[in-house]
Amino acid sequence: MTQTEDKSTLNRGHSACPHREGVSLSKRRGFVYPNSEIYGGVSGIYDFGPLGVELRNNIRRYWWWSMVQLNDNVVGIEGSIITHPRVWERAATSKTSLTGSWIAKNCKRRFRLDHLAIGEC
Numbered sequence: 001m002t003q004t005e006d007k008s009t010l011n012r013g014h015s016a017c018p019h020r021e022g023v024s025l026s027k028r029r030g031f032v033y034p035n036s037e038i039y040g041g042v043s044g045i046y047d048f049g050p051l052g053v054e055l056r057n058n059i060r061r062y063w064w065w066s067m068v069q070l071n072d073n074v075v076g077i078e079g080s081i082i083t084h085p086r087v088w089e090r091a092a093t094s095k096t097s098l099t100g101s102w103i104a105k106n107c108k109r110r111f112r113l114d115h116l117a118i119g120e121c
Helices: 018-029 050-069 085-090
Strands: 032-034 046-048 101-103 110-112
Touching: 018 032, 046 050
Parallel strands: none
Antiparallel strands: 032 046, 101 110
C-alpha cells in the first residue's frame, strides 16, 4: 500500500472488530456455544461443542508436551480450582482482603497500601 492509496477501500466488507467474526464463525461451526444462551447468556463464558473440545484437547496436549515434557526443569501439576477461601485471602485476591493500591506518579509502580514504605520509589 502506498501513502496515496485510500485506506477505507481496503477494509470493505470487514468489521472493525475481527474477533467478533472469529467468535461468530466458531459458534456457527459448533466449536463454542454461549453459556446459558437460552436464558440470556453469561457474557464472555462459552461452552465447548464437539469440535471445540477436540481443539482444546489438542492445544492442551501440545502445550503440555512443549512446556513440561521437553524441559527437564519443569514439572506438571494439576490443582483444583475450588480452594479454601483462606488461600485466596493469603494471595490477596479476595475482596475481603484487598486493602487498596496506589500508583506512584514518578516511577509508575503499583504498591499495596498496607505494604507501602515511605520513600520507596
